[in-house]
Amino acid sequence: MKLYGYYRSxxxxxxxxxxxxxxxxxxxxxxxxxxxxxxxGPYRQLNPQGLVPALETDEGEQLTQSLAICEYxxxxxxxxxxxxxxxxxxxxxxxxxxxLAIEIHPLNNxxxxxxxxxxxxxxxxxxxxxxxxxxxxxxxxxxxxxxxDPRTGRYxxxxxxxxxxxxxVPQVYNxxxxxxxxxSYPTIRRIHAAxxxxxxxxxxxxxxxxxxx
Amino acid sequence: MKLYGYYRSxxxxxxxxxxxxxxxxxxxxxxxxxxxxxxxGPYRQLNPQGLVPALETDEGEQLTQSLAICEYxxxxxxxxxxxxxxxxxxxxxxxxxxxLAIEIHPLNNxxxxxxxxxxxxxxxxxxxxxxxxxxxxxxxxxxxxxxxDPRTGRYxxxxxxxxxxxxxVPQVYNxxxxxxxxxSYPTIRRIHAAxxxxxxxxxxxxxxxxxxx
Numbered sequence: 001m002k003l004y005g006y007y008r009s010x011x012x013x014x015x016x017x018x019x020x021x022x023x024x025x026x027x028x029x030x031x032x033x034x035x036x037x038x039x040x041g042p043y044r045q046l047n048p049q050g051l052v053p054a055l056e057t058d059e060g061e062q063l064t065q066s067l068a069i070c071e072y073x074x075x076x077x078x079x080x081x082x083x084x085x086x087x088x089x090x091x092x093x094x095x096x097x098x099x100l101a102i103e104i105h106p107l108n109n110x111x112x113x114x115x116x117x118x119x120x121x122x123x124x125x126x127x128x129x130x131x132x133x134x135x136x137x138x139x140x141x142x143x144x145x146x147x148x149d150p151r152t153g154r155y156x157x158x159x160x161x162x163x164x165x166x167x168x169v170p171q172v173y174n175x176x177x178x179x180x181x182x183x184s185y186p187t188i189r190r191i192h193a194a195x196x197x198x199x200x201x202x203x204x205x206x207x208x209x210x211x212x213x
Numbered sequence: 214m215k216l217y218g219y220y221r222s223x224x225x226x227x228x229x230x231x232x233x234x235x236x237x238x239x240x241x242x243x244x245x246x247x248x249x250x251x252x253x254g255p256y257r258q259l260n261p262q263g264l265v266p267a268l269e270t271d272e273g274e275q276l277t278q279s280l281a282i283c284e285y286x287x288x289x290x291x292x293x294x295x296x297x298x299x300x301x302x303x304x305x306x307x308x309x310x311x312x313l314a315i316e317i318h319p320l321n322n323x324x325x326x327x328x329x330x331x332x333x334x335x336x337x338x339x340x341x342x343x344x345x346x347x348x349x350x351x352x353x354x355x356x357x358x359x360x361x362d363p364r365t366g367r368y369x370x371x372x373x374x375x376x377x378x379x380x381x382v383p384q385v386y387n388x389x390x391x392x393x394x395x396x397s398y399p400t401i402r403r404i405h406a407a408x409x410x411x412x413x414x415x416x417x418x419x420x421x422x423x424x425x426x
Contacts (some may be wrong), residue, residue, distance in 0.1 A: 005425075036362065048353075048354045048357035049312060049316065049351075049354035050354070051316070052342070059301075061301045061304075061306065063301070063304045063305075064308045064311075065307065065308040065310075065311030065312065065315070066316070067307065067311055068304045068305075068307035068308040068310070068311050069304065071303070071304065071307055072300050072303065072307075075300040075303065077301045083250070087272045087285050087288040087289045088272075088276070090268070090284070090285065090288065091274075091276045091281045091282065091285040092276075092281075093279065094278065094281035094284055094293075095276065095277045095278040096282040097280065097281070098277075098278030098279075098280055098281050099262060101282070101315060101399075102264070102278070102315050102318075102319055103264070103319060105315075106316060106319040106320060107319060107320065107325065108317055112320065115343070115346065119342070119343075119395075120333070120339065120343070120348075122333060122334060126333065128330070129332070130332075130333070133328065133332075138262075139313055140261075141261045141263070142264035142303075143260055144261035144343070145262075148261070166273060175282040
């Protein structure tokens, strides 16, 4: 398989974790977001939306959208599973995924921050305030959800790392980069640390990627 | 089942469509977002994030996050299916879902618009510009994705309505409410019209809900 991504893109980071947890082989094809490669010729043809990541399967199929790619990997390569067995627990994991990947991340990604400082002309401090606001709102809810549920274990759901963890770790990485205060999220911090002890997560870290700047 | 939602919330609208397509019975418990009921006592206890929708299953389980709820319905009540049979096609449908539900919707929902006009102090015209920008960027990509793929049929994927359509229709409804120009999206408009001919979609329309204002 071939993964088109960018070392610091947290959606690429998610997919790298999922691939590693499933012990799948893949090559990386870096797409430099800062240089705008995602908006140009060859990549744009592959993915009209011009976002990373995209996955080329061994059969040559082109898949886009990180969560769609993760669900594909789960269906195509079921073991080890990234989702629990029963439907209600799977819904819990996907709700955690939604909280991270739908309620927080889209508000804080590069193209949105660029719109805020460009078209809306807001200054750096107000941009940071925006960033931290959505992290805080989402992490407040996530901390309550994790701390208040006996299904939370060493990881977001039980003692096996899975899809929720693959979304949590890149979001914490982002939050740290932007200097967010994570003091009031002990459960999130504990799970983040536990994940980063695993080689699947360590190998997916932005700093470990071929295009790390 | 009991659905906590709000008539105009497009994430609630999605879940209503999914429930209707699966011909499932459900009661509605309106949560008035404009009056802030989602941030208060009883509902907040049910859903710490304070967002709609939430679904209470027949077994009394509380599920949150619209896409997690839809995937749950698909697993628990497989027929009629809202996803195609093979993994690559399922990934395509979930990529369309991601484009709508992750790349467009979170940027344009009520809490974000409130932050823009409140904390950031932008005026109504700039807010509308923001709204239309993300619709245009997402719909440009979606139109290309739909028009350029032979798997697009009467609906987003083939000739059976499914999860992608359940996300598309509420997004078009929102775009129309905010006066977005949809002229350059013939495929999106065609599929939207085809969906709205179906009772499952008509019955889910915001105007048909008990709390419609």
